Amino acid sequence: SGGGSAGSSGSAGSLDSSQADPVELTVFAAASMTETIDQIIHLYREEAPNVTILANYDSSGTLLKQIREGADCDLFISASPTQMNALDGSLKDDAEKNPDGLDMINSQTRIDLLENKVTLAVPKGNPKGIGSFDELSELLKSGDVLLAVGNSDVPVGQYTLKLFDYYGLDEAALNGAQVLTYGSNVKEVTTQVAESAVDCGIIYATDAFSEGLEVVDEATQEMCGQVIYPAAVLRGSAHSGEAKAFLDYLRTEPCAQVFESVGFTMMQ
Amino acid sequence: MLSVDIQKRLGDFQLQVQFETGSSPLALLGASGCGKSVTLRCIAGILRPDEGKIILNGRTLFDSAGHIDLPPQRRKVGYLFQQYALFPNMTVRQNIAVAAQKGRRKETTAELLRRFHLEDVAEHRPSQISGGQQQRTALARILSSEPEAILLDEPLSALDLYLRRQLEEELRCALTAFSATSVWVTHDQGEACRSCRQVCVMESGAAFGARPMEEFFADPVSVSAARLSGCENLVGAVPRGTEVEIPLWGITLRRAAPAAPETTALGLRMQHLRLAREGVENSFACSVVQSAPEAFSDLLTLRPLSAAPEAPLLHMEAEKGRWAAGDLLYVSVAPEHVLTLR
Amino acid sequence: MLSVDIQKRLGDFQLQVQFETGSSPLALLGASGCGKSVTLRCIAGILRPDEGKIILNGRTLFDSAGHIDLPPQRRKVGYLFQQYALFPNMTVRQNIAVAAQKGRRKETTAELLRRFHLEDVAEHRPSQISGGQQQRTALARILSSEPEAILLDEPLSALDLYLRRQLEEELRCALTAFSATSVWVTHDQGEACRSCRQVCVMESGAAFGARPMEEFFADPVSVSAARLSGCENLVGAVPRGTEVEIPLWGITLRRAAPAAPETTALGLRMQHLRLAREGVENSFACSVVQSAPEAFSDLLTLRPLSAAPEAPLLHMEAEKGRWAAGDLLYVSVAPEHVLTLR
Amino acid sequence: MDWFPLYNSLRIAAISTAAVFILGLFSAYYVAKLPRLVKGTLDVLLTLPLVLPPTVVGWLLLLLLGPRRPLGAWVLEVFGTKMVMTWWSAVFATVVVSFPLMYRTARGAFESFDTTLSDAGRTLGLSNTYIFWRVRMPFCREGILAGMVLSFTRALGEYGATSMIAGYTPGRTATISTAVYQFWRTNDDVSATRWVLVNIAISAVFLLAINLLESRDRRVRKGGR
């Protein structure tokens, strides 16, 4: 890749980019950001013509695995703090958040970029007539529903667990009652909802939006906390300056428009 | 009653066969590659003739004009494949039983195993038995399906002499007992002659009608038929009334009857040649070129004294051990044994 | 010089073979299933004998004691498989060329195609040629590899009579020209006799040594060997000095020499039987049971008048058309032609 | 440890292997007889599931069988059951995904069949069905066994399409491979590895059984014509 200028590592943030050496940035982004990041890459081409951005999209868990195994990455945007924490050297001593004690991101550059909402989506026509999370919890208790959720690796899955806690539902008991089905990715859950294969699903607002699903309820902050998408520059990045610059760009107004158009909220 | 009249093209090989046969076996005699196997395949329904008719005991098996083409299963024609085609996954017993009638499968099979000397290898697979045993199994399997007609593609070629005699006899009896129509492909005129009353000669794809066996031996008509009938000495000839001239040998032989004007060749069977004294009718001088031993005689290769260098040599049998290369002798043939051919 | 002394067990079949042969072809004669093909396979290196030694021209091909077991490629032994084993994906020409020496592949191939009458089908695949053509291709292929020894597993069985004679001669010449050791498996004593000076008789897996061909015909020693030598009439017998008694036929025949005390049977060759008048030496009365036509004679099946009901019948050839069932006649045999067997 | 995924996977793999065996065999048999062009087209269609990501195959199946689609709606109406999110929905997924393996392998085997044998059978009056099962099948045994091994193990390993159409509900639709995937995803490497080992054990047993079948008759086949 663009390693022709070996000595460029120190020259941070030269925004006078038109004459700068061409640079390739590799961005690992959560799959739920595919459309938005694609658009922003387009926009950024005018902003910094010397920077070519290569994006790698996958579920945040896969991206974490790839980074951990040494994949080249300059900027990581995860769909949940969990994956970011696992790479954050400042949390080295927190065995729960960073179990392997990795120090792979530049902690100073870490920001909370976006916020998403956990929603309850139902198939067209809402055959079970579920109107809210409260009603859902009753149905779950009576065992008369089939709910699609993400597994704990799909970020929304972790928030779903918090939601269960809030309603005093025990995941193991729900499994025993066979009212849950775990999707291995977001598309699976949304499709299963859209096709009426399940009665309802807990997914992000953005996913419901792009699939055009009917949303009947939105989780509040006390139910499952804030849904945060953190971003950070990687420690091993050969172009940390350019990466930081792009990260900064993500918080500008044009990008905010793009993010908000699919249902994200910008974090301040 | 089997009546066949078919045409079939295979690449640049053209088959045209026409014959009828009754309940006595018909010998289909022809050189290697002349189309015998292809003919049988057409009758059995494995190959589809391009044109023609096949009728067996009044049932039309195939008729290109009437768009009739019975599947092999409904033809009731047993076919002994030249290369056996035994089912490799079944034992000898199973191979035979598979085609037998449901009700008396067991007895039929046991009987055929006995008859074909296969009891010892009944539980072997085809790959575990010898070539001859394989062929006997294939034979037994066909008989167990009780066909209306049996086609035998060189049924005895892989057998040793002793078994061959026995099986030939067995087969003859079996064919008579079933009183089935049968066609016996062979290139052994001895076999043909012993087992069949009728013979159909096939020559590079063409066969026209069956003839009685005796007639065939007495007057093979064509050079290739003479060859098939076992006539060893064939040489170009020119008819001259009741004589025939053999320009290559520089001699003239007398015949019992006038030679047909189409005559182009002459045949002399080994067993009709006699050692003679000079001056005997139809005798001519020869020198011995080679003397090869047979079991109980010597096979002499002779050159007629007046023969051209490129002329074919003459073969005859003689008493063991009396002749050496270079010896001179006289050979004679009776006028009725001078075969004129086209 | 090929010397073979091996043992091999296959299921419940036990092979024990031992013979030596020089540069003249050896005939391996045996009934179907006696182990001829297995023997050849051991020599070629396709099967591994359990024990023993195989030596060709001083080279040890196999020695169980010395742990020598050359791969087939280094044995230089050509093997004509009973079922040809042609490469189905190659044309006739390619099949032959594949084994020829690099330098003169083209000429060798062309020469062999011509010699074996395969020029017309040179570009055909094995599936497109007749059985006989396949066998000739296999033969040509072996000769093209110029082996030191040639094993022929019934090389002529699929050929018609005319081609068989020709090829037999070709083969004899080829074998002489290459001056290669060769073993010729056959069940046709005629073929064996014409082509080989030595014969090794094989009997249910066992073969011990080769004998000169004449000796084998003059004194086959055992019943099965007599059968293989083409002796049609075999019957139990008891030696009585220079005479042998045949209890089943109720007669006694005189021999030229005293019969060995181990004698248990007696063989009479068809061609040694003569029609005789009453009272001639070694003559006995028979009634005609059946008369079957051969091409130029009739095959008579006779019952000696004093024979027991279960006794074997007697076969002899006689002039065509003179005999009918029920006729009475006298048969005689010269004392030197009475074969005593064990 | 909850053994349900084992039980579920086994029944799914067994049913689907049986179905694929029949379907693959007959498609191979009949397609091999068709004219070249039709054969080519069918070949493409029948091999299709192999070139699509399994998740997409599952999605297409969901679009076909979902209760809002005509077929699914009809089944729901008549039998009162959804065709998705049940344990046997997974059979659709595994059948579709492993079908090409059986089909292709059987076709390869059938095409090397020596037709003289079936000709012989026909002249002996044996029905085409008998010849198919008792002559052609044993003759093509190795190829067909290879196809069965491939389809069985593929069915056992299938997760993309299965998880899409049957979901992963522990105790109801979980299979070994969806379990492996879920455990692996949630970093429960111990459980994941345990189920991987179970899967390996099953395939090992299956492969060894097939190997025995193969070698029992190998010798017999050689040169048996």
Place this chain on the structure above:
Amino acid sequence: MDWFPLYNSLRIAAISTAAVFILGLFSAYYVAKLPRLVKGTLDVLLTLPLVLPPTVVGWLLLLLLGPRRPLGAWVLEVFGTKMVMTWWSAVFATVVVSFPLMYRTARGAFESFDTTLSDAGRTLGLSNTYIFWRVRMPFCREGILAGMVLSFTRALGEYGATSMIAGYTPGRTATISTAVYQFWRTNDDVSATRWVLVNIAISAVFLLAINLLESRDRRVRKGGR
């Protein structure tokens, strides 16, 4: 439309089919000769990639080839390149995933080979190599072609392991199937369908080519002994 995934998929599928062809053939040939027990064990090992979810296979590959693991570190040191997240990393994924298909099919074909033919070749002095390529291979042609079809199409359709080890970076590591998956996932059904059609077209061309090869020599094989 950016045609990079087509180009990338083709080169990956081609390289991996070639590799799998060689590897599968030789494993099949040598394994078939081994004693039954060893053979059984190897069979299980070599068929393994079929029973694991491809994503897990990809993960295992990542663990093996990643630049922090011994092998990956060595390659990085010596060749200065990482073995993951490049276009050719995908070749590892497709080779591992499609290997069992070639291996099994070739083994099936080899085991129905008539050994008389190789015996004949050996007595004619032909080298084992020659016999392998010029006698055994043409004889087993149908089975081996079936194996190649299966491995090529599988390589073309592979996405689970590929996306794990090579990622999905448009213009660098994107293949047709990861593209299909990503477009499908982001609800860009038009692009997804377009790429599905491209994949189908490639397999169609490939399958038709194979069909031609097959039928050219079919007739010739029948009864050719």
